[in-house]
Amino acid sequence: MVTIETPRSPRSRKGAKWEKWGWLYMRASGVVLLVLIFGHLFINLFQNGIQAITFAFVAGKWADPFWKIWDGAMLWLALIHGTNGMRTIANDYTVRLGMRKFLNVTLWVVCFALIILGTLVITTFDPCSDPSVNQIADISIHCGK
Amino acid sequence: MAKLPAGTLYRGKVGMWSWVLHRITGVAIFFFLLVHTLDTALVRVSPEAYDAVINTYKTPIIGLGELGLVAAILFHGLNGIRVILIDFWRKGAKYQNVMFWIVVVLAALLFIGFAPRHLAHVFHWNV
Structure with missing residues (x-):
């Protein structure tokens, strides 16, 4: 006779609902990220080129709030998108529940820390407050000194 | 010799390999994103610190790595x-099968458009 183990508890609907929002987030953020990242690569790597990327280049870009919002949106959307993708992979390949928990917690802690760090960097960035910037001609003209 | 399992609509076909590629490129992009957030954060440390680290992105080996990164992003985004x-x-x-090949062709075309210009930047070719 075949005995089938009785499930201890039914699956919660709450978890399933959360997964559905995660699934939807991957698609919604993916479309936006396609525009943001392709645009980022086109302007930084294609038009200007890797050799042109300097502190002065970033300061020039972030003098315009448009690019601060662009980069801030990229930061938030991409980190959450990437972390959720890594969570899916961790859930697929881990066998032990403890390891799965550890990886998931680590992923979200790193994601949270980098979002806070990046957001603070973008919102508090002020090239003119740095004394050494006065030697960089193409920035100091923006500083009114 | 063990008989190979019969094929399915999924296994060993476009459906499976696009999924594998999506995962591998996703993981690669994720780890770059972690590093890229940290290196960009250096603008808040000092101009010298930022420029010193960003200069490593301009070396030939990392420059070639950026080609791989862009290829991964092109595939992942379009797929x-x-x-x-x-x-x-x-x-x-x-149409998932034909759409996969459209993704591959589009990614390849964009990559062909990008690669020579990026290589010219990395190796200081005056084009």
């Missing part, structure tokens, strides 16, 4: 659109 179409478009599942 993501294919995944969305499979999920939401009525005929998405029917």
